[in-house]
Amino acid sequence: MAELISIGDDFSLNPYSVLYGHGGLSIGNSVRVAAGCVIIPANHVFSDPGTAIRAQGLTKLGIVIEDDVWVGANVTILDGAHISRGCVIAAGSVVRGQTEPLGIYAGVPAKLIRKRGRIETREVAQ
Secondary structure: OOOEEOOOOOEEOOOOEEOOEEEEEEEOOOOOEEOOEEEEEEEEEEOOOOHHHHOOOOOOOOOOOOOEEEEOOEEOOOOOOOOOOOOOOOOOOEOOOEOOOOEEEEEOEEEEEEEOOOOOOOOOOO
8 A cells, every 4th residue: 555645535534633644544435534533554663672662663554444434533543454334433442453344343442343234122111
């Protein structure tokens, strides 16, 4: 992936969110990014305790966010993440790795909670 930011149509980015591009960031169509998100397609190498972290370089795996994704407030998306089509990422989550299409993810690290389109049945108190 080239070291740049590519953004599709009908994209929204809310205040205080940060997009880094130095590892390559690809964002699809109809993606919504809420306030306070940080999307970082690079990471510091720190495996050698005898060398200063700043001297060990970076990984640059890149990030892909496919079409029709909603990223909730204060989400962090880390280098190497691939968010599949139709996902919802809950507020405050930290995403790394690959998600499943239409998944709803939450937590640190973000985990699949359920899939979109499935109706939950609950008793309603009357």
